[in-house]
Amino acid sequence: MRRFQLGSSGEGVREIQERLSALGHNCDRDRPGEFGEATLAAVKTFQGDRGLPMDGVVAQDCWRALYEAGYRLGDRLLFLRRPMLRGDDVAELQIRLDALGFDTGKPDGIFGPQTETGLRDFQLNRGLAIDGVSGPEVITELRLVARGTLRAGRVTLREREWLRTRPATLVGARVYFDPACRTQEESAVSWKAATAASIALQQKGGTPVLSRGVDSTFPERVRARRANRMGADLIISFQLADHPPGRISYFGSPNSHSLAGKMIATCLAEAMSLQTEGQATAMLKETRSPAVVVAVPDLGAATGEAAIAGLQNFFRTSVP
Numbered sequence: 001m002r003r004f005q006l007g008s009s010g011e012g013v014r015e016i017q018e019r020l021s022a023l024g025h026n027c028d029r030d031r032p033g034e035f036g037e038a039t040l041a042a043v044k045t046f047q048g049d050r051g052l053p054m055d056g057v058v059a060q061d062c063w064r065a066l067y068e069a070g071y072r073l074g075d076r077l078l079f080l081r082r083p084m085l086r087g088d089d090v091a092e093l094q095i096r097l098d099a100l101g102f103d104t105g106k107p108d109g110i111f112g113p114q115t116e117t118g119l120r121d122f123q124l125n126r127g128l129a130i131d132g133v134s135g136p137e138v139i140t141e142l143r144l145v146a147r148g149t150l151r152a153g154r155v156t157l158r159e160r161e162w163l164r165t166r167p168a169t170l171v172g173a174r175v176y177f178d179p180a181c182r183t184q185e186e187s188a189v190s191w192k193a194a195t196a197a198s199i200a201l202q203q204k205g206g207t208p209v210l211s212r213g214v215d216s217t218f219p220e221r222v223r224a225r226r227a228n229r230m231g232a233d234l235i236i237s238f239q240l241a242d243h244p245p246g247r248i249s250y251f252g253s254p255n256s257h258s259l260a261g262k263m264i265a266t267c268l269a270e271a272m273s274l275q276t277e278g279q280a281t282a283m284l285k286e287t288r289s290p291a292v293v294v295a296v297p298d299l300g301a302a303t304g305e306a307a308i309a310g311l312q313n314f315f316r317t318s319v320p
Contacts, residue, residue: 004058008035016058019066020046051253051280055242061281068109078111078134085111091255093134096142097122103154107256108285159260159290166233168316171205175311176232177304178211178223178283186240187217189299193238197304204312211237220282227287234264235291236307237283238299245274246296251285252278260290264314268292271310272303 004013014033020042021027029038040056047054050065058066064086071087078085078093091109097118098104102125104118116132123130126141167173177197179190191214198208209230211223218226227235241247248269250261257278265276274296284291294307 001060001063004035005056006035006037006040009033013039016043016063016066019070023066023069049254051278053279053281065280073134074136074139079132080111080113080116088255090115091253093119093142095255096146098154100142100145101154106155106251106258106285106288107253109253109255110286155256156259159258162290163260163263166315169205170201170308170312170315173201173206173234173311173315174209174230174232175201175206176209176211176227176230176235176289178227178235178237180220180237180239181212181217183240186299189240190238192301193294193299193304193307195304196301197236197238197307200305200308201311204308221286224282224286227283227289227291232289234260234289235283235287236268236311237291237293238303238307239293239295240299241295241297244297246294248272248274248276249279249281249284249293249295250276251280251291253280253285258284258290261292263317264290264311265292267314267317268294268307268310271313272296272306 002012004016010033013035017027017030017032017039020039023046025042025046027039027042030036043058043062044054044056046066047062050069052062052065068087071089073089073092075089078090086109088109090111091107094104094107094115098107100122102118102122103114105112105114119134119138120130120132123138126145128137128141177194179187179194181187181190194210198210201208209232211226212218248265250265251258252262261284262276269276279293281293283293294303296303
């Protein structure tokens with residue numbers, strides 16, 4: 001899709017402004033259809049709220065997030081289809097079902113097969129029509145059985161159990177290393193980081209899996225889907241940061257966050273003298289295993305080796 005940024009104009013910008021304004025991000029100081037400083041500030045604030053890189057550019061990921069944020073549970077029927085339905089309403093449905101003990105997987109805002117299964121189980125349990133469609137009857141029933149506070153859902157409980165039972169060393173750990181490839185430069189330096197991390201992991205008895213080959217490039221969502229197929233224990237993505245000092249990111253959104261991802265990110269950040277933050281990029285949001293993104297401006301082999309040192313500390317750390 002077209003990229004919208006400072007200086008852009010047209011109907012696309014007007015729609016972006018309208019969506020931002022509907023979400024409480026005011027763009028009124030800019031003329032409708034003109035991407036000025038007010039729209040830039042609104043976009044950056046929205047990106048920060050949604051766990052996206054705050055670059056002020058409305059490209060595919062930011063536009064998708066703007067679209068998804070416009071839905072609340074009950075605004076439309078939710079069901080399994082291709083392409084899958086996405087939105088905050090899906091995430092709220094997942095959180096409500098999960099808190100009641102019906103497994104929908106990570107609350108990623110994507111209505112996939114696991115969400116349909118959780119919904120059908122809920123319908124069966126409550127004596128509703130088992131059609132896998134979230135409509136007025138399902139929403140009414142959800143509200144009737146809701147408690148004052150939502151309990152920890154199955155995803156959180158699974159992560160806690162994985163944290164509790166993980167070994168104290170990297171021996172046998174299966175780690176999916178993802179060298180990002182948005183640009184030619186990033187592809188080269190992230191490959192150095194990922195291969196160095198792979199060698200360091202092997203030396204400690206672990207099993208590395210790479211998301212791509214040295215000369216291949218695939219979109220982040222494709223690499224995330226491959227991570228789900230490979231069944232790794234955890235995921236580390238290496239990306240080139242725009243400015244120092246960099247950061248370690250874990251899955252975090254307005255709806256939820258990954259407990260295991262945050263713990264891994266904290267251990268890596270301590271080893272690399274970086275800060276952590278919750279984000280909702282595809283590699284973090286659309287993967288089933290705990291995942292972190294290491295983004296630094298001086299990406300290379302030393303980054304990969306430092307990541308393994310931090311990962312080793314994570315396996316030694318007890319669950320709080």
